[in-house]
Amino acid sequence: NAGVTQTPKFQVLKTGQSMTLQCAQDMNHNSMYWYRQDPGMGLRLIYYSASEGTTDKGEVPNGYNVSRLNKREFSLRLESAAPSQTSVYFCASRSRDRWSGANVLTFGAGSRLTVL
């Protein structure tokens, strides 16, 4: 099925460990995003990529790095995990509605990360 696929769905890390969240979309979208979701704070943008080979910081980029490996894939890396990074992470890609011209985001299912 077409959409946004994130892995892993769940991960527990110890403080200081590193890990990479993977995201892939098969809809040929140019723009991809990483958000984190925390209670009462909605979703906050970590990084985004407007096209293959480009990445930009969002609202809360500290402690994260990203790689836009190709048009399909956009990974999020935590080099040295901290308890403050315990969150649910969402990857999304952006498309333009052919009728209205509006841009909409399609989200992955989310990845729950716990840092002890």
Place this chain on the structure above:
Amino acid sequence: AQTVTQSQPEMSVQEAETVTLSCTYDTSESDYYLFWYKQPPSRQMILVIRQEAYKQQNATENRFSVNFQKAAKSFSLKISDSQLGDAAMYFCACRNNAGNMLTFGGGTRLMVKP
């Protein structure tokens, strides 16, 4: 910069009744889009409805409609004939036309009572 505020952390509605979720926003953009997303327990974010700010007519999608008050920067979601499957977190969001950023509110948890 944009901000989105949802002042109702939780709402409750009886099945088949109507409920309205509030959202206010602030943006310096002259052209922008507004969205409501639904997040069920599966955590998947599902687009419910969107509104182009330049359109005066309120968007509707089946049982979902919005009350867009541009001058007041208000964008409420009305759910008619509420169903048990409507129970979820609902997020209001604002995106400017030219930029890449979509700003979300803090969410409202909707409970539907049978």
